[in-house]
Amino acid sequence: MTAVEQTRHLATAIPGPNSSALIDRKAAAVSRGVGTTMPVYAARAGGGIVEDVDGNRLIDLGSGIAVTTIGNAAPRVAAAVAAQAGEFTHTCFMVTPYEQYVAVCEHLNRLTPGTGDKRSALFNTGSEAVENAIKIARSYTRKQAVVAFDHAYHGRTNLTMALTAKSMPYKHGFGPFAPEIYRAPLSYPFRDAEFGKELATDGELAARRAISVIDKQVGADNLAAVIIEPIQGEGGFIVPAPGFLATLLAWCRDNDVVFIADEVQTGFARTGAMFACEHEGIEPDLIVTAKGIAGGLPLSAVTGRAEIMDAPHVSGLGGTYGGNPVACAAALATIETIEAEGLVARAAAIETLMKDRLHRLQADDDRIGDVRGRGAMIAVELVKSGGTEPDAELPKALCAAAHAEGVIVLSCGTYGNVLRFLPPLAISDDLLHEGLDVLEAALRHLS
Structure with a gap:
């Protein structure tokens, strides 16, 4: 298999026509109880990228909910x-x-x-x-x-x-x-x-x-x-x-x-x-x-x-x-x-990179109530400005904005107000920074 190019690339709007057709097929064939987070259908994946059926390459900050920790389709x-x-x-x-x-x-x-x-x-x-x-x-x-x-x-x-x-x-x-x-x-x-x-x-x-x-x-x-x-x-x-x-x-x-x-x-x-x-x-x-x-x-x-x-x-x-x-x-x-490949140490390095970026963002935005986690399992808890009341709408808006820009990110939390990051340990620092750039821009736009 040819390696997936490790760059974010939007060939179409999200979702593209091929994914849209599959969305319609899912509605007709799959139980409504099985939901999906992203409006795209995967075709290939590797490193820190998931490529969809329309040729869009998405930065993967979810790892299939912490499954492809070592990277998708890892060679060994x-x-x-x-x-x-x-x-x-x-x-x-x-x-x-x-x-x-x-x-x-x-x-x-x-x-x-x-x-x-x-x-x-x-x-x-x-x-x-x-x-x-x-x-x-x-x-x-x-x-x-x-x-x-x-x-x-x-x-x-x-x-x-x-x-x-x-x-x-x-x-x-x-x-x-x-x-x-x-x-x-x-x-x-x-x-x-x-x-x-x-x-x-x-x-x-x-x-x-x-x-x-x-x-x-x-x-x-x-x-x-x-x-x-x-x-x-x-x-x-x-x-x-x-x-x-x-x-x-x-x-x-x-x-x-x-x-x-x-x-x-x-x-x-x-x-x-x-x-x-x-x-x-x-x-x-x-x-x-x-x-x-x-x-x-x-x-x-x-x-x-x-x-x-x-x-x-x-x-x-x-x-x-x-x-x-x-x-x-x-x-x-x-x-x-x-x-x-020393991936335990790589996870620790990802923590340092992500927390540094997120803490700097928190210092300028009181809607980020908490930055927490360990390794490549990092989250921000989002609250309404000026207090600690959970804000469940902001993560929804941030996820939607990130998805539209080709970044896979997930939310979680009892109150629905936590944005979580689970990047594969095979992801590059450049892709991590680019994914966080997209989220930072979306957060500022939603202020």
């Missing part, structure tokens, strides 16, 4: 997928197993935080892995209740919708949901500041607030697991105050509660560490991974302490496609690419 991944597909595409690991599955688990056990004996199991999606982590925790503790946090997102299946905090569009009209799910307050420094500086900056204090709620509403004797994103994704790229995660983990260890880190969006070099937990120096009992694990192919995993992972009975875990050999080949190539 493309070669590994082609080679594996030529050998065999499926046998089902539970029937006639294969080495690729074992090799991925070995790498996960090596790479995830923690020095003790570990085990892994492979699945297809983040939601599926979260469900299995809950199954494993319940099997190990012989307890049922699970605590998730305000603003959390853990998936779209029945159990993971129950864990997810935001109603629209994820939960509305789809209940009833799985029982024995409870919610505790998160450390949200920007919003906690409304209740005092100490709560916003002291993670241990914020954790004690959450633990008090858990003790009163659930009770440790009933609690199988606490599940948390080390940096929340759909909830708004919320980074808890230092000490919050460590205090929660210590409480879990003292009370026979499994601590599950959902690293679906934060894992595999995205945050300037291989896993976001490393920033806090914690070793979760179980870690859930997906998205960036396999360079664009569907794969997910649960990795954790051997005694917990081995608690379920034989054949209690699995699935027809879990750990598909082609996806496993892609994962092995993805891990090789991250390590060989």
Whole structure:
């Protein structure tokens, strides 16, 4: 395949005629419940560019929602997928197993935080892995209740919708949901500041607030697991105050509660560490991974302490496609690419570049209430001028303006007021600056 030219280029208006025709075909063929963010249809992608069917080249600041972390159609991944597909595409690991599955688990056990004996199991999606982590925790503790946090997102299946905090569009009209799910307050420094500086900056204090709620509403004797994103994704790229995660983990260890880190969006070099937990120096009992694990192919995993992972009975875990050999080949190539090309360090460099630009922009515009995130997982929380009231309309307008100019950018947050950036680590500094130039111009135009 010819490499995609790494420049932004608008051959037509967005959408162009070919994309417009496909939009009409989608309306006639695809369920209305499946929405799309951009009014374009992709034809090729690589590096920091997505090229659509009309020849428009768009700067990619979304990575397919943190999936193509190492870059789309990354050379090692493309070669590994082609080679594996030529050998065999499926046998089902539970029937006639294969080495690729074992090799991925070995790498996960090596790479995830923690020095003790570990085990892994492979699945297809983040939601599926979260469900299995809950199954494993319940099997190990012989307890049922699970605590998730305000603003959390853990998936779209029945159990993971129950864990997810935001109603629209994820939960509305789809209940009833799985029982024995409870919610505790998160450390949200920007919003906690409304209740005092100490709560916003002291993670241990914020954790004690959450633990008090858990003790009163659930009770440790009933609690199988606490599940948390080390940096929340759909909830708004919320980074808890230092000490919050460590205090929660210590409480879990003292009370026979499994601590599950959902690293679906934060894992595999995205945050300037291989896993976001490393920033806090914690070793979760179980870690859930997906998205960036396999360079664009569907794969997910649960990795954790051997005694917990081995608690379920034989054949209690699995699935027809879990750990598909082609996806496993892609994962092995993805891990090789991250390590060989120093992409953890690249993510840290992207953080420096983006935060420098965004903080300078914030200094001149009080509608940028907060700039936060780690690595290539950066967000700005937008508020109404002169205060901290969430402004959900401004991100919509900014996204629309950026899309029209050929920049892929996403919004998120419980209040719909967060603009999030998830560029592939293969993107150039020039493309990052150009994408931010477009957003800065749009922000000034909308002042």
